[in-house]
Every structure is written in structure tokens, then in C-alpha cells.
Amino acid sequence: MDELTFLGTGDSMGVPRVYCDCAVCTEARSTGRNRRFRSSAILDTTDGPLLIDCGPDWVAQMEAIGRRSLENALVTHPHHDHIAGLPEWLDACRWTKSKGSVYAPAVVFDTIRRQYPWLERKLTFVANDGGMRFGGWTIVPWEVCHGKNGTSFAYRFEKDGYAWAYCSDAIRLSEQQKKPLHGLNMLVLGTNFYKEDAPLDTRSVYDMTEAFDLIRETKPKRALFTHMSHGVDVDAGYPLPDGVELAVQGLKVRLG
Structure with missing residues (x-):
């Protein structure tokens, strides 16, 4: 059965913030329950692994799961925290005399090329x-609102009657x-905070209370x-609806 592993569940800056002494960042430096690389995951399939986003923590993420090579990656959008590992992947390909394939909507490549x-x-x-096929999965991107940061792409995956979205x-x-979020067995959704107080027009990612409404719908x-900032403490005991949980780094989910 195919499996999804969370390589990182942090927001664009990760946790801990180097400048920050808040309780979450302090805990992340000690026991590390809240330590979070930038958001990324890897889907293991019959055709091999498919990385989802290749951010600045890519080398550490690969080392953490004991993998030394990569052939295929899917990109959601061309922001630093999702593509900054691509030059290091290229360097790995250069030294191993291999090539990799990056999959994304064409507009994403326009920015990456620049x-x-x-x-x-x-x-x-x-x-x-x-859309595309990989490891028996039908994978379809669609453009979504990313608030003040413009737009991003989400992906819906379907295989043998099982559907999930990232x-x-x-x-x-x-x-x-x-x-495309209807009829899912599983939804992986970015939530920066439990409740974010910043004005809505300055924000770019759901908070958990807003996500609950989306999930009910x-x-x-x-x-x-995923995509949680240092405003989220995984041990805080937030009241979550049934079937909802915070993804932690290293979490493995069997699909099917």
C-alpha cells in the first residue's frame, strides 16, 4: 500500500525562528516536539517516490529519512519555502550523473526559470x-487563492477508489x-495558527478555526x-473535530 510521509510541517520560516524565545521555539530547541522543517512530503508508490515541494530544508529532510537520491518531485508554487532546495537537488544530480523530473503547472516554471x-x-x-499519472495515481492540480501572496496550486490524488488532496x-x-475538496478520504491542509488575529487582507493561509468551517463543508x-508557524504548539490540546489532527514531522500515513 502506498504511503505518505511528512518531511516538514512548518510555515515559510520554519520552527524555531532563530530570533525567537517564545515557548514554542524554546521547546523546539530542546525536546523538539515543535521543531518543524518547511512543509514537504514524500509519496511512496509502485513507481518510486514522488516528493511534494522541495524547499530550503531538502538536504536535512532527505538525511532524516535516510535517502540519498531523488528522481521525481511535484511543486505547488514557486515561493522560496517550496522551491529553494532545487539547486541542491541539481547539484546532487550533477555529481551522481543523473537527471530529475519536476512536475508543476507551466506558470510555476515561468517563475522558477527566472x-x-x-x-x-x-x-x-x-x-x-x-493532470498526470504517477504510481497508479491520477494527479490533478488546480489554482487556489493564497491571499496576499497571490495564488498557489493544490493537488487531488485518486487511485483505486481512494482520493486525497494536498x-x-x-x-x-x-x-x-x-x-475538488469534496469526496475526499483525506485532506492535507495548511493552517498557520489555531486562531490568527492579523487582518484578513494581510494573510495568506487558513487558521485552524477557519479550516474547521471548510472541513464541515x-x-x-x-x-x-500542516504549514504551521511558531504560533502553533502541538502539545496545546487544541479542541479539534473528530478526524482532524496536527501532522508532525515524520508522520507516515497509509493511503488506501
């Missing part, structure tokens, strides 16, 4: 606007953008929260 124009020497960019960076989804059988 930021890292040398990547295609060793990484093949494959536009997946119309939506790490989104807020204020329209009714049209919510449609779309009714996934299970929901896992």
Missing part, C-alpha cells in the same frame, strides 16, 4: 496543467476552488494540518 535559469541542465520540467498554501477559497473523512 530565479534559477540553470536548473534545466539536470532537471527536466514537465508541465502538468492537464493544499498547503490557501485561504478564502471560492466555491469553484472548493469543488467539504466533509473529508480525515484531515491533517
